[in-house]
Amino acid sequence: MLATIQEMELLEETQLLADVIIQSETFVEYMEAKKxxxxxxxxxxxxxxxxxxxxxxxxxxxxxxxxxxxxxxxxDIRELKRKMDKHEYVKVFKKAEKELEGLLNEVSGIIAHSVSDTIKVPTGNPFFDSMSCSGGCGSGKGCSCG
Incomplete structure (x- = not known):
């Protein structure tokens, strides 16, 4: 399958977006916490x-x-989990990981909704994910999903 010029341009733009994310403060903090x-x-x-x-x-x-x-x-597992979660480096890492996940979810949502408002995008919150519209109602948000 040959890639079209549009597909190549899209891939280049995708790489630029990835580079911006990698250079973001959120990503740098995540990598430092991981290290x-x-x-x-x-x-x-x-x-x-x-x-x-x-x-x-x-x-x-x-x-x-x-x-x-x-x-x-x-x-024992509850005690170990609590002890692990209280460790300073674990707390910092989990916080940085959550912030990076939020950034990636936000970027995904912007991309998806620029294509169509009915695209379902995971938010990382099961409560809101279960309430969002799957896009299958066909009524253009008449199903109270928007």
Whole structure:
């Protein structure tokens, strides 16, 4: 399949948009937070401990409350998650990750809605995603989706 001139121009514009996002303060802060998190031994140990316990929890979940270790494993994973989430580098990373996700969602929405107002764009919020119009009503927002 040969690309048309329009498709090539679109790809070039897409690359320019990606470059702008990569140079944004939001992305730079995300990368810095990721670097700090990766370089912190305590944070990495907490993440590894949580991931190991998560695997154990998934195994216990197969049997549910009937598994003899269900209560203890469930308690342990909640405690590890809380401890991991309280670590400063984890908090900073999660905040930066959420801000970058918001930026990408906003850009996606702008692009989608410049094509059509009925395009469904995930917002990252399940409550609002479930309420948005799928574009299948055919009534031009007469279904209270807009």
């Amino acid at each position: 700090q998190l990766s370089g912190n031994e305590e944070a990495q140990r907490l993440i590894a401990d949580f991931n190991r316990k998560k695997e154990q929890h998934e195994e216990v979940q197969r049997f549910g409350r009937y598994h003899p270790d269900y209560d203890q494993v469930s308690k």
